[in-house]
Amino acid sequence: MTTADSHNGRRLTARGAKTRARIVAAATDLMYIRGVGATTLDDVLAASGVSKSQLYHHFDGKDALIRAVIDHVGERIIERERDALSHVSTIRGLRRWRDALVQNNGLRHGAYGCALGSLASEVSDHDALARQALSQLFTEWQGLLAGVLRRLQDGGALPPEASVDQLATGLMAALQGGYLLAQTARDVTPMATSIDMALAHIESLSER
Amino acid sequence: MTTADSHNGRRLTARGAKTRARIVAAATDLMYIRGVGATTLDDVLAASGVSKSQLYHHFDGKDALIRAVIDHVGERIIERERDALSHVSTIRGLRRWRDALVQNNGLRHGAYGCALGSLASEVSDHDALARQALSQLFTEWQGLLAGVLRRLQDGGALPPEASVDQLATGLMAALQGGYLLAQTARDVTPMATSIDMALAHIESLSER
């Protein structure tokens, strides 16, 4: 899956794996809070308590580390969303999913935005590999939403002619746009409003 | 309006104004293409053919220059959107607005995203003044959309009980989220899809 490690043919000791994980974890936190560009390798070293040679032993350089962070964030989010969505088959379930995301983002008053969206915005135009990975992750996330919509459809809560994939795209865009507006306003409200509009639209499709 | 100039009490010659404008123009382009963090002051100097003392004569430092870029991009976009939206009062007019944005973004296959949204994502968490300026600009832009919706309402194309401001927020989020997905996919399609969903929702409110 990940091609971010510089030593693919080599073996990896338990100790080495632990070090690598600590580096990625520290880099993930720093890049989320400070942004990718504003996070220096020395920051990462200090935060993870690791030496420079360890970092360069496990990663080819900063770009490779960034890609590892993307993989890590992606795994975390996909796992979280799979847990949250894979058994949802009602509008009420979707609303509970919305509530959790809004509440969680509200804890920071919208600051830092979506972990995946912020990475995508900063990195997409500067590293083709990273962009592709992010694009795939968005697609996967959208697929989970499409799964919910398909189950709604099967249950009669969405008409058969509704285009599940397009609705999932619209819902994902509402979510990401909401994250951005909330981040800029330092207020979750616009995020809540925009997801609500998308959900209202989905709901309205069966009432006409 | 702008507080980005470092020498507010001083006079400004025609020559000085021209230099200042050249700096801002070059910085705007570079920061859009390369991102804010990846644009160095030396890049700006080279692109604008200006000396270091000129840059520091007109701006307190990089942060002040970034704020001037935000003001500049904001003015450009608000002007463009005012021209495009202030006389729109039909759904068809909104669709033409959508077409223009999608076509324009399609020229770059989605690359670089929305000039304002990308700045917001990169800068909001790192400079409170810049964040506030960006937040105001989004609000102003949203106000133009709300104006269109209010005219739709006056013309009977939107029911009186519809919340124009919330719909404008949702439409703006769909737009920004669409820009981000298009940027990540290097394909405008998701942007078109997400705006279409928002417009379909707005349209559907008068058909129930």
Added chain:
DNA sequence: CATCAATTGGACTAAATAGTCCAAATATAT
């Protein structure tokens, strides 16, 4: 144990970068 590979510490380098400084040149106003 012996051997080889993985891992680590940390000093070192070269380049990039934001910011400073001052003298010279140009414009403005009286």
Added chain:
DNA sequence: ATATATTTGGACTATTTAGTCCAATTGATG
């Protein structure tokens, strides 16, 4: 014309930063 303020050129400095290197240590394997 003269005095004053703005504008400009560009060398210079401090720091930061990504990346290199090598010797020493630790772990895996036969």
